[in-house]
Amino acid sequence: MICDRQQADMEVDVIISGCGPVGALTSNLLGSMGVRTLVLEQDLAPHGQPRAFSCDDEALRIYQAAGLVDELQRDMRQSQFFEYVGGSGKRFAQVNPGQTDFGYGYTPLWFFHQPLLERSLREGMQRFPHVNLEIGAALESLEQDASGVTVRYRQVQTGEVRTVRGRFLLGCDGARSSVRKALNIKLSGRTYDELWLAVSGVVEGELPDMCRFVCDPKRPAFVATGAAGQFRWEFMLMPGETREYMERPETIRALLTPYIDPDRVNIQRAQVYTFHCLNAAKWRDGNVFLLGDAAHTMPPFMGQGLTSGLRDASNLAWKLHRVLQGLAPDSLLNTYEEERRPHVESLQKLCIRVGHLFLARNSLVATARDALLRAVQRIPRVKRFIQGFEFKQAPRHNEGFYFDGGSKDSEPPQGSFFIQPKVRLQSGEEVLLDEALGNEFAVLCRANAPAAQREAARGLAEALGGRLLAVQADEDDAGKVSSVVDVTGKLDAWFSRYTADVVVLRPDRFVFGAVKAEQLPELRDALGV
Structure with missing residues (x-):
């Protein structure tokens, strides 16, 4: 070579x-x-x-x-909800991502x-x-x-x-x-033994708004309205069914019939696969x-x-x-691997747990599952946990390139994915926060902080090759640095939660560290600048 x-x-x-x-x-x-x-x-x-x-x-x-x-986004479709139904077709759980805001600027499910x-x-x-x-x-x-x-x-x-x-x-x-x-x-x-038939196609006429996990022991399936006139169906193969049988047009037609008139579907892909x-x-x-x-x-x-x-x-x-x-x-x-691998592995485990819920093959177990999930959702907190999509793994790194200090919160800010609320620029335009930060390191502080603190934060931002942004509570709070108005109050609440004067964001918008002003020298040393 x-x-x-x-x-x-x-x-x-x-x-x-x-x-x-x-x-x-x-x-x-x-x-x-x-x-x-x-x-x-x-x-x-x-x-x-x-x-x-x-x-x-x-x-x-x-x-x-x-x-x-x-x-x-122009070619995407926002999903407002998805549901889990049992063999009878009766819903036992619903999640409402269209009404969920994890704070990152967008709702959490798009096709x-x-x-x-x-x-x-x-x-x-x-x-x-x-x-x-x-x-x-x-x-x-x-x-x-x-x-x-x-x-x-x-x-x-x-x-x-x-x-x-x-x-x-x-x-x-x-x-x-x-x-x-x-x-x-x-x-x-692990490579799973279960085989699935994935069918994708364009549907003529009006599309039904659907995103459904069919948790039927007789035939687990997934059905969803996608983007650009697309629809997706996935069906689990049952014992004795072959790839050749499942990919036949007449088999596909029979599988689609409970969900849509197959004459309306122009099938673009029908393929048996397994997952790993x-x-x-x-x-x-x-x-x-x-x-x-x-x-x-x-x-x-x-x-x-x-x-x-x-x-x-x-x-x-x-x-x-x-x-x-x-x-x-x-x-x-x-x-890179130190930060990313633990998050991937935790997501893999979550996917497996959700799969076990989805793929229960014993009818008695499935019936008990449906009844239990309906019952526990009578508890308001459990209902919010399910409908609010709170079981989705939060983006967080517990190890890696972060400042080991600052907040003593049980879940400290360093390693978390920073929020992205709307802010008002000095021009009067309202944008999502990242539009005001650029794509390098960013340093945020309160606009009404003492001048010495703002200058120290400015020096840190310049040393990082990034940008300092001062957060104003209102229009009359501006200092002599580039500033934005916290129109939602979410940035002020974040600073208050962690009793922080300054926060440093990495270019990927994870929090490197959030500290009181007197800890800025330690934070700067940790950054190596």
Whole structure:
């Protein structure tokens, strides 16, 4: 393998293998930071199948950071509710994500059409002249040394073999990752025995508003109205049913009939699949990183597979940028897996628990489940927990690149995903908070803080290459720094809860630390600036 950088055909900062949603999103984030990026995609045409189907509020906030949320939202559908019904068709639980606000700027359940999503992400890459996509590029081998990685790939149309040298290589190439295989990184976990038939199609005429988990022991199913006129049905195969039988048009027609007139459906995809709950043994090998399905897969019952990959990209991209700029040591990159793996593993466990609820195959157990869930929801707090989607895993890191100090709260602010309420700019425009912060580190303080505190916070922001933003309680509270009006009062409540004068936000909008003014020197030391 050629490893002399002088012999490489091209030299970049970051090489990305795979241009699915995770690879394309990562390239957009890196592009917005000025990172020279080459994306290698083996397929000659964008993936045309609607596989991934849903995302959440965290995903939309990440798309916002990439400058693409408005474009992507135009092709999405907000889900107002989803329900669980038993074999009789009677509902035993309902969740109302359309009425739920976890504080991140968006409601927590959105449906999308994957081909449209991928198209918009690829078009977003074109904003950056330093980001290039090479299609039909099949990775053949890689070799790395202390200063970078050399990738050898083949152009599938011409057979030409090329090399590219990069400081880092990111494997965003899915569950069958060529990058992971080249590094001989093992997967561990479980592949489930249950087979499912996934059917996607466009429905003519008016679409019913539906998102339903059918927890029927005789045939568990999932039915949902998607985006762009799409509908999704998933049916569990029963003992003795084969892939060939389930994918027959007459079988599909019979399965759809209880939910919709099959004559109204133009089926685009009907495929039997199984699902996995797997983790790579490590997500970093020297200068190579695994993201998304290349690093981890999970059952589909919480719709967290794609969003988990987007979280990976959001966590890693800014760290790569700071290391490339010489603003942080290489050891910062070790915190990628340190922070992300525990969250992924906890989500995997949650998906398995929800799956057990969904897939009860014993009719007596299912009947008892339905009755129990109806009964416990008579307790107001339990009802709020279920209907308010509170069982969804909160985005939080307990270890990693954070300030170990400040608040003594039982759940301290560092490592939490900061809220994103609306704020009013000095121009009078109201926007979501991140629009006022930019995509670098940000320092927030109260606008009415003493001048010395504001100056210390300003100096910290400048040292980080970021922005200081003062939070005003009202229009008359402005100081001499860039400020916003806390129109909802949520920022003031956050500062008060943690008795903080200053909060430092990482570029991925997780809280590095929140402290009283006298602790600013300690916080600055922890940041290494």
